[in-house]
Amino acid sequence: MIGEHVIVGYTHDAGGREALALGAAITRVTGGELTVASIYPPGSPGESVQAQAYLAEAGVALENVPSEFMAFESRGAGRGLGVLAGRIRADLIVVGSAGGGQHGRIALGSTAAHLLHLSPEAVMVAPSGYAPVGRSSRLTLAYVHRPQCDEAVGRVAQAALRLGVPLRLITFDLRTDDPERIRDDLALAVRLAWETTGIEAEAEVAEGHDVAAAMETATWLPGELLVCAASEDAQPHRVFIGELAMKMLRASSVPVTVLPRGFS
Known part of the structure; x- marks a missing residue:
């Protein structure tokens, strides 16, 4: 069953926060591991530091949810999440919707689009404005x-x-x-x-x-x-x-x- 190890592609925007909430909700139900990842481009020390800051922000949002946090270097966020999922043996990659989409619907950004056409693991996308409501119904x-x-x-x-x-x-x-x-x-x-x-x-x-x-x-x-x-x-x-x-x-x-x- 998917959800034994969930990796969330975290970004500093509403879609990233919604993906984080969805990933945490899934692991609460499955009892699986949760890894939060921030992808940054190669040769960018400043972006690496910023990625770490974003992960600290995600940790505050998760409060007491057991999680691991990883900043990962890659030429593209979708590619990076796929590679990282393979390395840590995650079985589900969770991402949010792109900004500017209709509230309550899914809008695909470049990261989600890449994953939906090439990911080695299952991909879950949260609709814009997603908020967890408890256990899966x-x-x-x-x-x-x-x-x-x-x-x-x-x-x-x-x-x-x-x-x-x-x-x-x-x-x-x-x-x-x-x-x-x-x-x-x-x-x-x-x-x-x-x-x-x-x-x-x-x-x-x-x-x-x-x-x-x-x-x-x-x-x-x-x-x-x-x-x-x-x-x-x-x-x-x-x-x-x-x-x-x-x-x-x-x-x-x-x-x-x-x-x-x-x-x-």
Whole structure:
């Protein structure tokens, strides 16, 4: 299950603070380790000192949450977080939304965009204005009938069982496919979750003329997390977000996690 070791990409802005709050909330639920990282460019002593100052600021914000703090040199923040995650064996990278985006929605900056197309570990992005509300209330897996999603059903079902929260499998009817086939595929996914873990997953078909409209028709609970599988185009053990998942991410009002291909 993801969350055994969480690394937060901390920046001195609202997105960094929201990522910090989300990372801390995840480790409180999973009991995992929390590492807070500030990435600075090479050959910049002043930026290195500033990174340390930002980490001290993060430590104050976390109060009594057990954490480790690391300033790490890299040519890019996304690349640095990916490399650092591998070195410390983190299984989840948490980042915030870019500034200037719509409140309550996810806006991707360069760091998140890099990670969502190349990260070796699962990536979670907090929506703008995110604030923790206590324990997770539900895990929702965005389901499309393909091998990556079928694999994710069992993994996310196991996570829901371990966390003691409901599992919802949601798929989207964008009025371009056969609705009966969509529902049959979803029913098979519910059965797969049951056969894998014994958990009774909720099933929902969200309808709309596009992904954003369909997302609006679905109910999203406080404390809910949305999970997406990597695209079939992803390299093994890498995140690569597909077009549909990207549209869901941009329309989501809850944190979104994208799993790497071959996640285990």
